[in-house]
Amino acid sequence: MRRIFAIMGMFPVGYYDLSEAGVPVHSTAFRPIGDAALKRNPFRVFTSLLRLDLIADVSLRVEAQRVLSERQIFTKKVLALTDKAERGGGLNREDAGSFVEELLETFRWHDKASIDIELYHRLHDAHRLIADVVSFKGPHINHLTPRTLDIDAVQAQMPEWGITPKAVVEGPPPRRCPILLRQTSFKALEEQVSFRNSGGGWSSGLHTARFGEVEQRGIALTPKGRKLYDQLLNEVREQVLPEANGSNSTEYEDCLSKVFAAFPDDWNSIRKEGLGYFSYSLSSAKAGDVSENDLEALIETGVVRFDPIVYEDFLPVSAAGIFQSNLGDEAAQNFTATPSQQMFEVALGCPVLDEFEHYSAIEKSSVTQCFTSPGGSS
Secondary structure: OOOHHHHHOOEEEEEEEHHHHOEEEEEEEEEEEHHHHHHHHHOOEEEEEEEEOOOHHHHHHHHHHHHHHHHHHOHHHHHHHHHHHHHHHOOHHHHHHHHHHHHHHHHOOOOOEEEEEHHHHHHHOOHHHHHHHHOOOOOOOEEEEOOOOOOHHHHHHHHHHHOOOOOOEEEOOOOOOOOOOOEEEOOOOEEEEEEEOOOOOOOEEEEEOOOEEEEEEEEEEEEHHHHHHHHHHHHHHHHHOOOOOOOHHHHHHHHHHHHHHOOOOOHHHHOOOOOOOEEEEEOOOHHHHHOOHHHHHHHHHHHHEEEEEEOOOOOOHHHHHHHHHHHHHHOOOOOOOOOOOOHHHHOOOOOEOOHHHHHHHHHHHHHHHHOOOOOOOO
16 A cells, blocks of 8 residues: 555655544555645545454454455556556656556445455444445545535534534634644445345345545644643543534533633744744745844744644544544444554554654754745854
8 A cells, every 4th residue: 555655655644543532443644745745735545454453253353354365455457557666766647547547446435345244244243444344345435525714614504505414523622723633524325235145146235434524724733732632632521522413512612612722822822832833934025134043033023934834634533533423323432542553564564654753844944944045044
């Protein structure tokens, strides 16, 4: 998988253990990592790996492993073109077109299961997401995530269009200065699928997997800022856990807003307290006034400006909340939180990029640019 995404200029950023929120997978996000690359391709692919070790039924775990080991999710042509791209440093236009066409087969929705209905139900009873991962001949895109500047407006308007949203927006409350990520979704479709039967034919059934999601992004937080965010979110959840049916959504949202009042809500306070990452640049009107290396003094005189760096990654608890709202209340099972980044990276074949180090490097580079650009001190 990583080789395929690398050809597209997308790399694994962050490690997410969703078992802590009752979902038996761990994940990363493949995405571009440079500013120019992100502007050209602002998309990311949240990619999950099933935690077979979290399937309590040993015989079912062995059966799931057998099914997964027998499938090849990429076509022979995709693999051949991947080898060609790695040898030649890329693909020509014709090969690139073929690469995309062939790759669509990997992520296409499959309405025919590779297992029988009995095994499907056993997997489903263990966890609905396990059934979704194991039952078909390959992975599929289970949701797309449009980005919005006002997620509360989207949440309020979905019912007007006959769309049922999840009970509450995941993430922080509405703020003047948005932080991290806020997400909502609408219910997954119940779709007709076919299962193998003992006579060698097919039997019809239903499967629920594909849903819609919407997101609003804010500033990337530093480890200090993330610690405060996690602390406040945990405080909220100790007081009120949102019910899937929305019966206490007002109570939850009121508590969320009250508790998060402890998180500064203006950019300069967030910056000065070291809670978020910022990009620094010279003001075009005053660039010639740079005569010292005192960043704070240059900011106060308007020579240097600062802008929040957008958070381009995900939140484990929010991601799990989205999954659970679409998988049903019974999917919210208790798994022992057992993060295993090393195991994940072995399966992936490479380390994942640490998001904090990545955002910190962007910030430090922008400061350096202020003092080495024309008009800046050397």
